[in-house]
Amino acid sequence: MSLDLLDNFMWNALSGPLWSISIGDANVRRLAPGFSPIVAFADTERPDFATLATLCEAQQPFYCENWRGEAPAGWRIDAEASMVKMFYAGGEPPAGDFAQAVPLGPEHAAQMLELALLMRPGPFGLRTVEMGDYFGVFEDGELIAMAGERMRAGRLREISGVATRPAHQGRGLAKCLMAGLVRRQLARGEQPVLHVMSANEVARSLYARAGWLEHREVPVRVIVRED
Numbered sequence: 001m002s003l004d005l006l007d008n009f010m011w012n013a014l015s016g017p018l019w020s021i022s023i024g025d026a027n028v029r030r031l032a033p034g035f036s037p038i039v040a041f042a043d044t045e046r047p048d049f050a051t052l053a054t055l056c057e058a059q060q061p062f063y064c065e066n067w068r069g070e071a072p073a074g075w076r077i078d079a080e081a082s083m084v085k086m087f088y089a090g091g092e093p094p095a096g097d098f099a100q101a102v103p104l105g106p107e108h109a110a111q112m113l114e115l116a117l118l119m120r121p122g123p124f125g126l127r128t129v130e131m132g133d134y135f136g137v138f139e140d141g142e143l144i145a146m147a148g149e150r151m152r153a154g155r156l157r158e159i160s161g162v163a164t165r166p167a168h169q170g171r172g173l174a175k176c177l178m179a180g181l182v183r184r185q186l187a188r189g190e191q192p193v194l195h196v197m198s199a200n201e202v203a204r205s206l207y208a209r210a211g212w213l214e215h216r217e218v219p220v221r222v223i224v225r226e227d
Contacts, residue, residue, distance in 0.1 A: 003215055005153040006085050006193055010040035010065050012153035021131070028052045030062065034127035036150065037062045039223070044068075049075060056225045063123045065220050079222040081197060084204060087156075088192035090211020093179035101177055104134035104146060111143040112136070112161070119163035122150075122195065134161065135180060137173050145173035147181060157190040175210065195220075 005012045014022040014029040022029045027048040030039040037060065041047040044066040053074060056062060061078055071077050104112060109126045112134070116124035132149025145168060150160035159181050164174045185192045196203050198217055208214075 003087060003156070003191075003193075005156050006087065006215055007218075008040070008044065008066055009085065009151055009153060009156065009158070009193070010038055011042055011044075013151040013158075014038070014040045015042065016154075017152050018131075024055055025051060028055070030055050031125075032127075035125045035131065036123040036128050037125065038123050039064045041067060053225055058225050058227045061222045061224050063220060063222055066218050067221060068219055071223070074226055076224050076226055077221050078224050081199065081220055082217050083195045083197050083220045084217050085215040086194050086196060086204075086207055086212040087215055088182055088186075088211055089213045092186060093182050093210070095183075096172070096176040096179055098135075098176055098180035098183075100137055101135040101180055102138060104129055104136045104148065106130065108134075108136065108143065112146060115143055115146060115163050115165065116161060118165070121161050121163045124161060128161065132157070133181065133184065135177050137177070139168070144168045145177060147174060147177035149181065149185075152190075155189065155191050156193050157185045157188075159185075159192055159194045162194075175206075178210070 021035060022031050024030055027042050028051050039052060039062045047067055049072045106129060109129050112129055113124060113126055134146060134148030136143050136146040145164040147162040149157055151158040159178055162174050182192045
């Protein structure tokens with residue numbers, strides 16, 4: 001299966017299947033307010049910041065991938081790193097304890113956002129739960145672990161928002177949730193993909209042992225339009 005769409009995945013998602021929940025034009029798009037704060041460029045060598053300025057609120061951070069240039073006037077780079085794009089190449093994962101997973105919906109959005117802000121699995125918004133299937137584990141009414149689906153392009157389907165509260169780590173909750181999502185995606189004929197920060201060697205090693213392979217490494221930045 002071709003992984004070409006994964007190279008500029010955010011753009012291929014926002015300009016394709018996620019067009020209806022994004023705003024912009026044929027050069028630059030961002031997810032609509034309320035969703036994950038992500039922007040994407042059709043041409044990452046010559047990104048259209050002039051149009052993007054009309055789509056973004058001042059001082060609000062947005063994530064983008066693949067862009068390496070200097071920040072133009074009126075913009076600043078608040079953070080930059082690199083992330084690895086991975087794709088699943090293993091067999092069907094074991095069922096594990098996925099039965100304990102609860103489907104998450106808009107009624108859980110506040111708890112999901114709180115967990116995402118605590119554990120920082122990537123850009124997240126109150127409406128991110130609407131982008132795909134999300135599952136979580138609760139104890140005493142508290143959301144202690146979650147994982148779900150975000151971007152999609154072609155047959156590629158991203159697993160994202162993987163987070164577990166510190167007091168509950170080491171129990172295999174995230175592994176179980178991810179395995180359940182992988183099984184569902186494979187049954188739909190989709191190719192599971194994910195992103196992980198390059199510096200997170202522990203996660204990369206865990207994913208590799210679970211059947212994930214690395215596709216390529218790309219820059220990721222947090223950019224802000226100044227007043």
